[in-house]
Amino acid sequence: MADRNIWRIPGLNSDNRKPTPEKWIASTEDDQEPQFSPDGKRIAFTSARSGTSEVWMAASNGREVAQLTSLGGAIAGSPRWSPDSRWIAFDAPKAGKTDIFVISAEGGAPRLLTSGTGNNIRPSWSSDGRGIYFGSNRGGEWEIWKAPVQGGDAVQVTKAGGYEGFESLDGKLVFYSKPKTPGIWSVPVEGGQETLVLEKPGTNEWAVARDGICFLDWKDALHPVVQFYNLRNRRSTIVYEFPQGTNLHNTAGTTISISPDERWILYTQLDQAGSNLVPVENFR
Numbered sequence: 001m002a003d004r005n006i007w008r009i010p011g012l013n014s015d016n017r018k019p020t021p022e023k024w025i026a027s028t029e030d031d032q033e034p035q036f037s038p039d040g041k042r043i044a045f046t047s048a049r050s051g052t053s054e055v056w057m058a059a060s061n062g063r064e065v066a067q068l069t070s071l072g073g074a075i076a077g078s079p080r081w082s083p084d085s086r087w088i089a090f091d092a093p094k095a096g097k098t099d100i101f102v103i104s105a106e107g108g109a110p111r112l113l114t115s116g117t118g119n120n121i122r123p124s125w126s127s128d129g130r131g132i133y134f135g136s137n138r139g140g141e142w143e144i145w146k147a148p149v150q151g152g153d154a155v156q157v158t159k160a161g162g163y164e165g166f167e168s169l170d171g172k173l174v175f176y177s178k179p180k181t182p183g184i185w186s187v188p189v190e191g192g193q194e195t196l197v198l199e200k201p202g203t204n205e206w207a208v209a210r211d212g213i214c215f216l217d218w219k220d221a222l223h224p225v226v227q228f229y230n231l232r233n234r235r236s237t238i239v240y241e242f243p244q245g246t247n248l249h250n251t252a253g254t255t256i257s258i259s260p261d262e263r264w265i266l267y268t269q270l271d272q273a274g275s276n277l278v279p280v281e282n283f284r
Contacts, residue, residue, distance in 0.1 A: 214258055
């Protein structure tokens with residue numbers, strides 16, 4: 001059994017450089033994929049604390065935890081906020097494949113966004129709130145697609161592979177990762193030539209900031225760090241060094257999230273791995 005929890009560390013604009021990370025949202029089951037709301041008031045995350053993986057909400061201080069979805073066995077994941085902090089897109093299996101859904105941040109019934117026979121995963125919102133990006137293999141290979149929030153045909157954004165994408169805060173570029181290939185690429189929102197931005201990180205180990213990209217890196221196998229790549233000067237600097245031995249491997253979904261004021265970073269950490277032993281009477 002894996003027990004992943006959500007922790008907090010100082011971010012790019014923090015004047016608080018505590019050497020010890022703070023456990024922020026935790027239970028005896030998996031808690032992961034944290035995402036700050038754009039207004040900074042809430043955190044969406046996925047948790048198995050109810051018995052199955054669902055989307056949950058918490059206040060920005062990690063308290064006032066409440067369950068948002070109740071899919072009853074379907075594994076909900078990758079929650080992403082709309083720019084106005086009113087809606088959340090997420091992925092979940094349906095009819096033998098994975099699709100994108102949208103739900104009010106106040107609760108209610110999720111609305112199916114995607115259709116077709118392919119898998120659709122890892123949603124994210126456009127900066128104007130009118131479109132949702134997602135990874136899909138509907139054309140045979142994994143690419144980034146974009147669908148209107150109110151419904152309609154999705155359009156293909158990338159042409160040479162794409163898995164998880166996020167629009168830049170100024171709405172000009174789409175940054176994205178590719179399946180099984182480390183690195184971050186960008187392409188203009190209206191389409192065009194792709195550009196390699198970073199040769200690392202992996203597919204779920206990065207987040208878009210105001211002036212660049214934060215990503216996980218390792219000095220060595222036991223020494224993870226958070227780096228910031230500045231898009232203006234094209235240089236990377238270390239933002240935070242984790243205590244040696246911190247386990248950031250074996251985490252599912254997007255690992256880190258940056259608060260809107262960039263003072264804090266949430267991340268998923270594997271705190272325990274093992275198996276549950278269940279006694280069985282009269283076993284032969």
